[in-house]
Amino acid sequence: MNFQMPNYKHPDFDQEPFLSAPDARIVGVEIDGVAPEHYHALSIYPEYFKINGEWILASESRMDGVPVLRTVGTIEVVEFRNLQVGDKAIIGRTEDGSEGIYVYAKGFSSNDTNSDLFAFRSGRSRETAFSKDYNDLYELLNYERDNGYIVWVLGPAVVFDYDSRQALSTLISNGYAHAILAGNAMATHDLEAALFGTALGQNTYNQQSPPNAHYHHLDLLNKARDTGSLKMLLEKETIQEGVVFSAIKNNVPLVLAGSIRDDGPLPSVIADVYQAQDEMRKHTRKATTLICLATQLHTIAAGNMTPAYTRQNGEIRPVYIYCVDIAEFAVNKLRDRGSLEVTTLVTNVQDFLVHLKNNLVQVGDGS
Template sequence: MSFRLPQFNPPNFDGEPFTGAPNATLVEVLQDGVAPDHFHGMSIYPEYFKVNGQWVLASQSRMDGVPVLMEDGTIQILEFRNLKKGHKVVVGRTEDASEGIYVYAEGFASKDSNEDIFAFRSGRSRETAYSKDYNHLYDVLRHEKDQGYVVWVLGPATVFDYDSRIALAALIEKGYVHAILAGNAMATHDLEAGILGTALGQNTYTQESQPNGHYNHLDVINMARKAGSLEKLIKTLNLTEGVVYAALKKNIPLVLAGSIRDDGPLPTVWANVYEAQDEMRKQTKKATTLICLATQLHTIASGNMTPAYTERNGQLRPIYIYAVDVAEFALNKLRDRGSLEVTTIVANVQDFLVNVNNNLI
């Protein structure tokens, strides 16, 4: 059976409590960057706001953002820092339509009434069998390759191993990657592997530490800074493989967000955290699938910026979120932060990448 996206089942606004609900209350922003008291904070689910008697969907969202009624009648979701004096913000903290605000979490829910309320092993742990999840992911990626926008969130462990690094570069070449969100470390160690055959001084295939290998990533950062850009470094050294090489060759957005611990960093790393967040959000706004590998902080950040749905071609569809880590704690942390619509897979990311690449043409 060919893959089909779940159909969105919208609320029926023709009856109560919707017809008798008041319009949402709007309060103007009086100071840039400061929301009115009792502002409404967004969830990951579709939310509707009653404006002039009509229920308006915020077609793009992010958790904890603030809903603003724009002059064109749309509801835009902004961070506090992007609020401007005169913006009309929705206030109210109920979700049941009683204040003209309705949070709708059931739009993509299955209508199958045969599922048991109680079942063993309904959680996800190292004892979970993930075969079904892998097969679903393959189907999703085949669909998304040409009809979606797949954003990969990468920790440095994805490029520590020779086979996983080659597998990820192959997935980029095949068209299953539309944007990459990462930090200085992932790009640094990918380039280190391409130039010196090591990651953090260890051979990426044998895992043997090399003499003075702890200098390798620093030398690569210095080379890149001397070259002035990643493109110039690749051209100067005639690099022809790797994740960074493949991404730049395919003109795939490579958003590298800086952190306090960064060495160097590489050119193109966003040093200002809010500028980095803005660049990341440009990609999560377009995302239809998000795949997060072995990076707890980037995963939580990206997950919090990505709602459970998006609008494509005038229709709502789910956003698929996958998070893969060898540690259950890191995956549970994402779910605890409110990103509930996520498939978690407890696995070594090196094995995960090789499996995915081997099963996709």
């Protein structure tokens, strides 16, 4: 079975209460970075605003952003810190169209009526059957490789295991990644594994800890900082495998956001949190599928800045988000924080990545 993109069901604005609804109210921003009183903050859903009698869909759906009317008649979503004096911000806090603002939650809703209102095991937990989720994801990624923009959000656990590290590298090399968002630790331990065979001092295959191996990640960081860039490090140390190598070799953007706990860090890590956020947004804005592995805070950050829909070839389509973690709390946290289209899998990322590689990449397709 091939992946089928769901159709977006547009609201019917040729009926009440939309026809008699007023235009949305617009107030100019008077102080940089400060929204007007009674500002409207966007939700996770598609939102329409009535401007000069016409309902206009916001360019993106990104929670907690402020809708700003541009001169070309588009609604742009702007972070509070990026508001500028003179921006035409939309105000109003109703969502039913009565203030010219309509939040639309049914664009991709199913018409399936075969499910009971009551059912056991309706949540997502370690007892959930994930077979269909895997099969759906295989189909989705095969479609997205050539037609979409796949963004991975990675925690360091993805490179702590020999097989998962190799599996992810193979997926990157075979076109299943268009951007990678991570922190200093993931890249550091991937490169440590390439150079020393360890991640945080432990062998990625047999879990042994050689003498002085706890120095390995620090030695790696020191070497990287000495060369001045990850690309130069790969060349100087003749590193030809791993996640970072595959990303750089295949021109896959690698955005590494810094944190307060970083060692080193690597020369390409972005220390300024808002600069890192801006770089991440460049890719989450283009994302059609987001896959988040074993990193709770990075997952929440990326998920909250990812639109619930995007326009592709003139059509509106959903953005798919997958959240994978061994902890039930971690996978449910993203849903709790307001992200819309999230499929959660409670499993270890090692098994997840190996399943993906084995089902997506045929032997002989490259590594």
